[in-house]
Amino acid sequence: MKKIDILKKLRTSGLRPTKQRVEIAKFLFERDKTFHFTVESLNKLLEKKTSNKFALATIYNTVHAFKSAGHLSEVEVRGKKTYFDTNVSNHHHFYDSENSELIDIDSNDVVIQKIPKAPNGKKIKNIEVFINLKN
Amino acid sequence: MKKIDILKKLRTSGLRPTKQRVEIAKFLFERDKTFHFTVESLNKLLEKKTSNKFALATIYNTVHAFKSAGHLSEVEVRGKKTYFDTNVSNHHHFYDSENSELIDIDSNDVVIQKIPKAPNGKKIKNIEVFINLKN
DNA sequence: ATCCAGTTTATAATAATTCTAAAGTAAAAC
DNA sequence: GTTTTACTTTAGAATTATTATAAACTGGAT
Structure with missing residues (x-):
């Protein structure tokens, strides 16, 4: 998925394409295989991958916004942390x-x-x- | 399940039949239908049902002890709280x-x-x- | 009756997540 | 292109579920 598509994806979901959302969306959706993560693991990976640091609350906000928009699904796993999945089918x-x-x-x-x-x-x-x- | 069986159930599981465990076991296992609960809901129900108050930590300890002994199962439900089930099949x-x-x-x-x-x-x-x- | 390991208890600690309110920013209105 | 406005981000505090701690208690063996 290209940057232009990322922007469209955000806009059509009613999500203002902020720096943070675009970065996170690129990280999550510019890949071939589906990706499973927790907020914690995503945060760590983003720290490595991008030079920017995001507030943890931003990761939570963004992931939930993406979920509400139908771009992520939450997986039923018992345990402390919540798992998300870029496969929404x-x-x-x-x-x-x-x-x-x-x-x-x-x-x-x-x-x-x-x-x-x-x-x-x-x-x-x-x-x-x-x-x-x-x- | 009768009281004598409750005691046997605890003893054969290596669980000393303390006042608290017997009370909780009676509440959980003396019923026909299976019962689903969270630690919080169990605590509330026990407060109503019995005159005794149990420390919350005791409910946690006891429920986990029962689970380890195979008398309760934990159910995969995403959400904050952990659900337990008296149906262990x-x-x-x-x-x-x-x-x-x-x-x-x-x-x-x-x-x-x-x-x-x-x-x-x-x-x-x-x-x-x-x-x-x-x- | 005494003792001891296992238990209970109140409280503190931890961990994941959500809330808050101030500062920042995309984009609409001028 | 400024200004304005509403939405976002942020750091830190608050909340919630659960686990750890350490002192007091107790079932049951001796």
Whole structure:
């Protein structure tokens, strides 16, 4: 994704393309493979990659803004930190607790044959399959 | 589950049946349906139900002790608080984010036809299916 | 009854995240 | 191109869930 697209992405989401947002967006979205991170890991990587330092609160603000705009998804992982994913399509995850690593599973690689119907008055929003790994 | 069984349950787990543990165990395990809770909700419910007050740290200690002994399971729910479940068999969950409620799904009610093979050198520990609900 | 390891307790410490209010800035209005 | 305005960033404080600490307590062995 090119810089011009980054700017468009931000503008069309109603996000003013500030220096910080553009930097973070470039870091997150200018890549081929999907990327999983926590606010802490993102912060460290940004410190290395770019010369600028961002306030931690800015990382939080930005990541949440991107999430609200649908550019990031939050992954269901129990633990202290919240994981985010640049893959916003419907998909599943392996979780390797050895090194706290998430790995995407394409939606097509999981086929569910049978699920229960939703409780009264409720509908199914989405189904997440989480495969925990061991060595 | 009767009191005598509660005591046996604690003793066979190597847990000394203290006043607090017995009270909490009775509250958690003397019921027919499975029960989902957070430390906070459990604490509130115990305050109402029993005349005794427990230190919050005791609730944490006890819940973790029960979990280590295999009498409680921890559920994968993203959010600030950790959820526990008196159902320790292999099963899945609905999650109703409207009222932060978990509902058990029997393992037999979910059939997965296809899953990807685990990444190199890793094995599958378990599979958790999480069905998010909406109104 | 006495003792001791395991427990409970109140409180402090920690960790992730959110809040706050002042200073900064993109972009609209002039 | 200035000025203005509303949105952002920032540093630090506040909050929240959880864990650690260390002193007081207690079940159960002796």
